Amino acid sequence: MSENLDPTLVGHVHLDAGDQGFGPDDDPGAEPEPYEPEPYGGLSIALHHEDGSIDVLTDHDGDGTIDLVQRDGDGDGIADTSYVDSDHDGRLDSTLSDFDDDGTVDRVTGDSNADGRIDSVGWDLDHDGVIDSVSTDSDHDGRMDNWVRDLDHDGRADYIRTDLDGDGLADQITLDTDHDGTADRVLFPDPVVSPDVNPYADR
Incomplete structure (x- = not known):
């Protein structure tokens, strides 16, 4: 070396x-600032499943395209995984994961191109x-x-x-x-x- x-x-x-x-x-x-999954609101659709999990689809800018999908696997009101369209091109290009369910993101992955x-x-x-x-x-x-x-x-x-x-x-x-x-x-x-x-x- x-x-x-x-x-x-x-x-x-x-x-x-x-x-x-x-x-x-x-x-x-x-x-x-560290990304915190936004509270359910805005132009959103909440899907409640029989197993208690919740999916929330949100269109922040009102263009008719989903910008954020939040997956709450245990139904506690805290997103475990969030999928984000960071550049508003209609593709969910970033994933934010909260593995320990404490409301804070532990891992962020992105597809920039x-x-x-x-x-x-x-x-x-x-x-x-x-x-x-x-x-x-x-x-x-x-x-x-x-x-x-x-x-x-x-x-x-x-x-x-x-x-x-x-x-x-x-x-x-x-x-x-x-x-x-x-x-x-x-x-x-x-x-x-x-x-x-x-x-x-x-x-």
């Missing part, structure tokens, strides 16, 4: 992650209502290639793992070791993409 501590490379890499799901609450580039495949997954690992782990498939090849973690749960990313060559393995790891919001260490586990290794040396 090679290591690159050149400040010209890492000194200006900020790990707020912005729309990836990190950043302090007062930072305008920070993530939106409407190809029917999940290309982003966010987790709230410490159950504080804020997403602190995000993985994304930036090139939409069906494999995740970027992983971002907030290891100390301070609202700022301090660990980014990236697959640069699309082989499914991490090639670059960017760290914020002093948790000040700026990258200060970069590792290259894969020598093929390391700037310190000539991949053609043995050819």
Whole structure:
């Protein structure tokens, strides 16, 4: 594993992650407030099933297309799974899951390019209502290639793992070791993409 501590490379890499799901609450580039399933209301249809479960279909903008589907499997009034049309194109492209039924989202998945495949997954690992782990498939090849973690749960990313060559393995790891919001260490586990290794040396 090679290591690159050149400040010209890492000194200006900020790990707020912005729309990836990190950043302090007062930072305008920070993530939106954690999504809470909206209470049943608006232009909604509630379907009550014999097993006690409830499905609520909601059209928020009145265009005749469902924007939100909430599934309450145990009928306690708290959505266990919510399906959201985040860009109002008529496709439910995001799924929000509350696995422990506490009313707070534990996992968010999204399909950003409407190809029917999940290309982003966010987790709230410490159950504080804020997403602190995000993985994304930036090139939409069906494999995740970027992983971002907030290891100390301070609202700022301090660990980014990236697959640069699309082989499914991490090639670059960017760290914020002093948790000040700026990258200060970069590792290259894969020598093929390391700037310190000539991949053609043995050819």
